[in-house]
Amino acid sequence: AQKVTQAQTEISVVEKEDVTLDCVYETRDTTYYLFWYKQPPSGELVFLIRRNSFDEQNEISGRYSWNFQKSTSSFNFTITASQVVDSAVYFCALMANNNDMRFGAGTRLTVKP
Amino acid sequence: GAVVSQHPSRVICKSGTSVKIECRSLDFQATTMFWYRQFPKQSLMLMATSNEGSKATYEQGVEKDKFLINHASLTLSTLTVTSAHPEDSSFYICSATNRAVSGNTIYFGEGSWLTVV
Numbered sequence: 635a636q637k638v639t640q641a642q643t644e645i646s647v648v649e650k651e652d653v654t655l656d657c658v659y660e661t662r663d664t665t666y667y668l669f670w671y672k673q674p675p676s677g678e679l680v681f682l683i684r685r686n687s688f689d690e691q692n693e694i695s696g697r698y699s700w701n702f703q704k705s706t707s708s709f710n711f712t713i714t715a716s717q718v719v720d721s722a723v724y725f726c727a728l729m730a731n732n733n734d735m736r737f738g739a740g741t742r743l744t745v746k747p
Numbered sequence: 748g749a750v751v752s753q754h755p756s757r758v759i760c761k762s763g764t765s766v767k768i769e770c771r772s773l774d775f776q777a778t779t780m781f782w783y784r785q786f787p788k789q790s791l792m793l794m795a796t797s798n799e800g801s802k803a804t805y806e807q808g809v810e811k812d813k814f815l816i817n818h819a820s821l822t823l824s825t826l827t828v829t830s831a832h833p834e835d836s837s838f839y840i841c842s843a844t845n846r847a848v849s850g851n852t853i854y855f856g857e858g859s860w861l862t863v864v
Contacts, residue, residue, distance in 0.1 A: 669853075677785075677838050677858045725790065733844050734781055735853065737791045 636661045638728050640738035647716050648746050655711045655741045657726030663687075668702065668709045669727040669735070679725070685709065716745045750774060751843050753856035760863055765829045768859045770797075770841035776821035777843035782814075785838040785858075797824040797841075831863040 637660040647653045659668065666687045672680040683693065685702050693700045697714045713720055726738040752771045760766045770780055780797040795816050796804040803816035815827040824843075828835050840858040 671855075677840075677860065679840065679855045679858075681855075729853065733779060733853070734793055734796055735842065736793070737783075739790045742788075 636663075636666075636728050636730055636736045638726050638736055638738035640726055640741050642741045643739070644742045644744070646744045646746065649718060650715050651745075652712060652714050653716050653743065653745075655713075655724050655726075655743065657709045657711065657738060659707050659709065659726070659728045661728060661730055663730040666728060666730045669725075669729065670700065670709075670711050671725045671727065673723045673725060673740070675722075680722075682711075682724075713743075716743075718745050718747055721745045750845070751777075751841065751854040751856040753839075753841055753859050755859060756857060757860045758862070760831055760861070762832055762863055763830055765827055766831055766861060767825055767827045768839055768841075768861070770824045770826070770843070770856050772822045772843045772845070772854070775843075775845040775847060777824075777845065778821060780818060780824040780841055780843045782816065782824070782826050783840045783842070785840065791840065794826075828861065831861070833863045836861055836863045 639658045668685045670682040683700055690702050699712045701710045721744050723740045723742045725740045727735045729735045750773050754769045758766055778799045782794045783791040784794050785791045793806050794809045797816045797818040799818045799821050805811045813829055818824040838858050838860055841856045842853050845852045
């Protein structure tokens with residue numbers, strides 16, 4: 635069975651603070667993909683990153699960075715110097731061989747000015 | 748631009764009526780599409796896998812007679828909510844896989860807000 639756990643339901647920070655969103659996953663598949671999506675109030679899913687299970691390199695994209703640790707089955711997401719526009723719900727997701735995607739419960743991030 | 752398009756983006760229907768939501772892949776063929784439902788402040792839950800030319804595969808607890816899925820072509824899957832009730836009000840979103848792209852890239856539609864009154 636595949637499962638994604640985002641233990642943080644809501645996080646509130648003040649602008650310019652760094653914030654890390656946690657994601658822990660479970661799968662028996664050896665080949666899988668991990669994703670992060672941002673969902674603003676309008677509802678659409680904004681793709682942020684995809685990682686395959688064979689690539690454990692951490693990635694940085696501007697203020698965003700991701701830490702993939704297979705040993706702990708975690709794929710955490712850090713926003714550096716957060717901005718008000720970062721306020722949204724963030725979903726971590728897992729996709730294995732059958733191509734259907736399983737989402738975590740989501741973390742609602744509020745960045746206050 | 749969007750590579751998977753959903754229509755309508757918002758729909759209001761009366762209780763007891765049926766409503767159809769379309770999911771189109773715009774510039775690729777999608778043999779498989781997925782339908783998700785998201786209730787307010789909740790996560791996206793997979794409802795069913797839509798397979799071109801065959802019956803959809805439904806997740807446990809999803810009524811196949813209520814949520815009719817038709818995937819008649821390689822670029823179009825439709826979800827029909829039959830005899831809609833207020834508790835069916837939700838955000839419905841589809842996704843499609845472009846197998847021609849390395850790594851089976853997944854694309855999501857813009858989503859459809861359904862309100863049943």
